[in-house]
Amino acid sequence: MTSPVRPSTGALRPLGLHDVTIDGGFWGERQALNAAATIPHVEAWLERLGWTGNFDAAVEGRLPADRAGREFSDSEIYKLLEGMAWEIGRTGSVGLEARFTALAARVSAAQEPDGYLNTMFGRPGQKPRYSDLQWGHELYCFGHLIQAGVARARTHGHDAFVETVVRAADHVCEQFGPDGDQRVCGHPEIEVALAELARVTGERRYLDQARAFVERRGHGVLGDIELGTAYFQDDVPVRETEVFAGHAVRALYLAAGAVDVALETGDDELLAAVAAATTRTLARRTYLTGGMGAHHEGESFGVDFELPPDRSYSETCAGIASVMLNHRLLLATGEARYADAVERTLFNVVATSPAADGRGFYYTNTLHQRVPGKEVVPDEVSPRASSSLRAPFFAVSCCPTNLTRTFASLGAYVATASDDGVQLQQYAPGAVRASLPAGPVELAVRTAYPADGRIEVEVVQAPVGAWDLTLRVPAWAVGATVAVDDGAPAPADPGYVTVAGPGAGGVVVLDLPMAPRWTFPDPRIDAVRGQVAVERGPIVMALESVDLESVDLDSVGLGADVGAVRVRTDVAPRVHDGRVQVPVTVVEVADGDWPYGQAAGPAAGQERCVDLVEYHAWAERGPSTMRVWMPVR
Amino acid sequence: MTSPVRPSTGALRPLGLHDVTIDGGFWGERQALNAAATIPHVEAWLERLGWTGNFDAAVEGRLPADRAGREFSDSEIYKLLEGMAWEIGRTGSVGLEARFTALAARVSAAQEPDGYLNTMFGRPGQKPRYSDLQWGHELYCFGHLIQAGVARARTHGHDAFVETVVRAADHVCEQFGPDGDQRVCGHPEIEVALAELARVTGERRYLDQARAFVERRGHGVLGDIELGTAYFQDDVPVRETEVFAGHAVRALYLAAGAVDVALETGDDELLAAVAAATTRTLARRTYLTGGMGAHHEGESFGVDFELPPDRSYSETCAGIASVMLNHRLLLATGEARYADAVERTLFNVVATSPAADGRGFYYTNTLHQRVPGKEVVPDEVSPRASSSLRAPFFAVSCCPTNLTRTFASLGAYVATASDDGVQLQQYAPGAVRASLPAGPVELAVRTAYPADGRIEVEVVQAPVGAWDLTLRVPAWAVGATVAVDDGAPAPADPGYVTVAGPGAGGVVVLDLPMAPRWTFPDPRIDAVRGQVAVERGPIVMALESVDLESVDLDSVGLGADVGAVRVRTDVAPRVHDGRVQVPVTVVEVADGDWPYGQAAGPAAGQERCVDLVEYHAWAERGPSTMRVWMPVR
Known part of the structure; x- marks a missing residue:
């Protein structure tokens, strides 16, 4: 209770x-x-x-x-x-x-x-x-x-x-x-x-x-x-x-x-x-x-x-x-x-x-x-x-x-129960116990989620009667698979995937795809038109100025003005040395007396890859500027 | 005074x-x-x-x-x-x-x-x-x-x-x-x-x-x-x-x-x-x-x-x-x-x-x-x-x-004076009088500005001595001309154009180009990225929903959601029946449970022309939605 x-x-x-x-x-x-x-x-x-x-x-x-x-x-x-x-x-x-x-x-x-x-x-x-x-x-x-x-x-x-x-x-x-x-x-x-x-x-x-x-x-x-x-x-x-x-x-x-x-x-x-x-x-x-x-x-x-x-x-x-x-x-x-x-x-x-x-x-x-x-x-x-x-x-x-x-x-x-079984709603390493009509159940969850998409659920104690083990597949996890014991991975659509009555010692493995992905906004959101974000699993990523400074972008006098960076979305964000990176170029902007008039020139200069930071971890390295939504080239 | x-x-x-x-x-x-x-x-x-x-x-x-x-x-x-x-x-x-x-x-x-x-x-x-x-x-x-x-x-x-x-x-x-x-x-x-x-x-x-x-x-x-x-x-x-x-x-x-x-x-x-x-x-x-x-x-x-x-x-x-x-x-x-x-x-x-x-x-x-x-x-x-x-x-x-x-x-x-002459700073029909070292001067200004770009200045009384008549050419007025009496129009660059000492009865005509024009924002203004405005002379124009309703856009269920309209900027805004119009198409947006994910489809449907309203005159026809900055197709 x-x-x-x-x-x-x-x-x-x-x-x-x-x-x-x-x-x-x-x-x-x-x-x-x-x-x-x-x-x-x-x-x-x-x-x-x-x-x-x-x-x-x-x-x-x-x-x-x-x-x-x-x-x-x-x-x-x-x-x-x-x-x-x-x-x-x-x-x-x-x-x-x-x-x-x-x-x-x-x-x-x-x-x-x-x-x-x-x-x-x-x-x-x-x-x-x-x-x-x-x-x-x-x-x-x-x-x-x-x-x-x-x-x-x-x-x-x-x-x-x-x-x-x-x-x-x-x-x-x-x-x-x-x-x-x-x-x-x-x-x-x-x-x-x-x-x-x-x-x-x-x-x-x-x-x-x-x-x-x-x-x-x-x-x-x-x-x-x-x-x-x-x-x-x-x-x-x-x-x-x-x-x-x-x-x-x-x-x-x-x-x-x-x-x-x-x-x-x-x-x-x-x-x-x-x-x-x-x-x-x-x-x-x-x-x-x-x-x-x-x-x-x-x-x-x-x-x-x-x-x-x-x-x-x-x-x-x-x-x-x-x-x-x-x-x-x-x-x-x-x-x-x-x-x-x-x-x-x-x-x-x-x-x-x-x-x-x-x-x-x-x-x-x-x-x-x-x-x-x-x-x-x-x-x-x-x-x-x-x-x-x-x-x-x-x-x-x-x-x-x-x-x-x-x-x-x-x-x-983390978990819920019903008369039919147990549902894992959130993924964290640990133990889950429940009393079902079919009897008590205990699960051991092993995972490095969200750093990794593999979630291993071992049935430590199984109910006597029939029961279901249900795992949530997040809406973003298109391409997820589930495998029971040493069985072949089967597709698991977003929503819930249910495994019927695994016995004690049984292991269910849910694999969620963790490749970083571009996320586009609804075109009715004016404020981020022409911009894109990156997500990896459940984590929203962000572009933080301290990471820009580590890349040689100084020839354009970028400073903290992250607004001048453009990403290209025709290639996926990549993972390098364990960091999520996106390819960026820089728009050169001439200062004038009045900020309205001609259309700006195209993005210019050499393309570089810049690390993103998990949004939840931004601003841990001192004062910086940051943006979740990045202008598209 | x-x-x-x-x-x-x-x-x-x-x-x-x-x-x-x-x-x-x-x-x-x-x-x-x-x-x-x-x-x-x-x-x-x-x-x-x-x-x-x-x-x-x-x-x-x-x-x-x-x-x-x-x-x-x-x-x-x-x-x-x-x-x-x-x-x-x-x-x-x-x-x-x-x-x-x-x-x-x-x-x-x-x-x-x-x-x-x-x-x-x-x-x-x-x-x-x-x-x-x-x-x-x-x-x-x-x-x-x-x-x-x-x-x-x-x-x-x-x-x-x-x-x-x-x-x-x-x-x-x-x-x-x-x-x-x-x-x-x-x-x-x-x-x-x-x-x-x-x-x-x-x-x-x-x-x-x-x-x-x-x-x-x-x-x-x-x-x-x-x-x-x-x-x-x-x-x-x-x-x-x-x-x-x-x-x-x-x-x-x-x-x-x-x-x-x-x-x-x-x-x-x-x-x-x-x-x-x-x-x-x-x-x-x-x-x-x-x-x-x-x-x-x-x-x-x-x-x-x-x-x-x-x-x-x-x-x-x-x-x-x-x-x-x-x-x-x-x-x-x-x-x-x-x-x-x-x-x-x-x-x-x-x-x-x-x-x-x-x-x-x-x-x-x-x-x-x-x-x-x-x-x-x-x-x-x-x-x-x-x-x-x-x-x-x-x-x-x-x-x-x-x-x-x-x-x-x-x-x-409207006007200023210096020892050298008179400067017309704003354009309105009427009279301007000044006492200059060279003597008193009186001007008659005839214009329908800003409905029209022609400004006619007649020297009703000229000073005895040398003086200058100076006219402001707004920064947007690229292509302006000035003509003295029956002379040929001469280019007048933005800033000031000065006519030396016109005599009594002399007429100076300033012609400001009034074709409506696209105006793009500085790329550092995130909030209007991918959008464009229309100006005509000194007047900022706006897209108001009451004007959308007068066009047959109902097949897309547009209602008041002006955000779904896209303009094409490869052709200039046109003037039709005295109204400034822009060509628009409509983006169809499917409603979903979550407004972030796939990129939206391209603008679809037949292109129509929609009237714009002078921004200063918007919301005079009852409740409406309005936007100065319009998304680009």
């Missing part, structure tokens, strides 16, 4: 942290780094900035005078607690357990007798409770508190912190129930949290409240704001939403909560509406990386096909929210394309945010950096949307804490 | 509203509409919203309780007063004179004994004076007050309102002089105003204060803000500025003031710095329309070549500010390229903002509208950056009032 999402119905059921072990590799290393570096880093920053201390100040009657941070800062402590809880569940760390308990106790101590808990509202000198639902984030904070409680309950069981969480949820239900305040929070999050708490506790009341919040929204209950009511999804009811719009994280959290509500209440119409909106959003409002949100203004989705790479907001939290939503839709429908979206977003948004040392983060994830980023001052808080180099912490610091809980719970995305 | 800018030195001197008459045509019609519709419209809205009433409330002690509008709303009344003053100077309207006097009296009544005048600050319950220089706009408001006073003094002479203005300026000099507050205002404007007041009054003190404001800025005197100190140009001193950055209107007003200060103090280094920054900004940070400001966030310039057409903020006021700056540089240097920039910006930004009825306005001027704009609610105030259909007024309503003063003073941009 140790997974963040446990629907009581749907096509697939998740396998949790006690069912799936990731042993090293791309994601295992990141989980280890999360535990060793990111969680302590975030813990220290929350203390240092006084955001954790707000709870102590509340207990000691020092609010509002001593309050630090923005109105939503409580939520950062909750997201960290959730991350710690999953990490404890994953590893059983005794040291972390002690830190969790101490931190949770400080939070619990600030809870008021009626269950209310927030350091920003309700005291003399503060705004009254729920007096600013548009921007106050009170229910948003409760949502993250509850998600932390769900993680704790699933990894540890009932304790004082879970008791705090249940009392907080009861307070919310009383305050906003059928006889209470009929409004919603400006920032969705409570929906997904209450739905999951209902799953943990079996209390229908929480589900009803989650449903109420989903249904109330979209009818203008929050009033207008300068950014427009679409900003917080109060312009159109969820079940009438055709495509996601407004603030991306808000839209995606809300949609995830709506899936939960739809599944638990058997509301097929609501589920279909969210699925259709997700489909259209993926087809028209999503970056190649899986990133969502094209506007810095309002941190919001653009309109269809408005996907400028240099303006991509693509907030890390929106990536996490997209993973949450697509994972829920995968469980609900069993359709591989949702797992494809999870994979793309994990490798190219979630993995891009943290620095190699786990102590710096991108808040936004641009696909095109025009000017070299500034060196980050190590001990300085950054503005949120500064996408130059990864920063240690932000004035609005949702992303680092959100990453802690995502990395700690990554195991939950 | 009736022009907004009267430097005491420089290459050229301006001719003012009493020297230049515009009789109908493109600009004459707009001047008439400004007087008949826009000025009364703005007047009524300022009353209706209570912004004018703030002055009455100040007098009656009803502030802050009864205050309406934002912190800078006083400035809108001042800009309107300036517009009225120029209009009175232009036409001598008795009715407008009465309205001006009444409105000015209400403003003057609110002035405090020490000269301070602002309805937002300094009273019990309001913030103290100058307690919020970052955002308070107090000196910005004083600047517009002073500019209104300058207009009044030049068109009418000293009166009670001018007295108010002088007392306000004296207050500013005392408050911010050598022994006073050493900071600056978050929004430049006071610089240009004080410099001009010094020119009007001969008082050196105002010039010194203007210079002090220019010099202080750029040293972090305002403190940091979330948008960064570049937002209000407090990061780099003006004389070290290499290219304009930050909030476009702020940057351009400041630069205009710096030119004034440089000229009046003989500071060649400062003048050269502003000229160089202007040159680089025109070459790298300016839209084809002349529009400036690529970011909605911070209403600011982007970096070099960051010019997305669909995100162009291109604020109307930034266009006006660019005209102000380029006009000053023209007067200072006598270089035709600054007059080119004025022309481009007037026709394609300033003329774009007002609706055909003079009662609606664009605040921002996008070059690509992706979704049809919403119908404007006639009596509703719009958010400032809503660029769909022209709106009657805005919550931040600088642009409509700024237009009133610009249209009323347009005559001042």
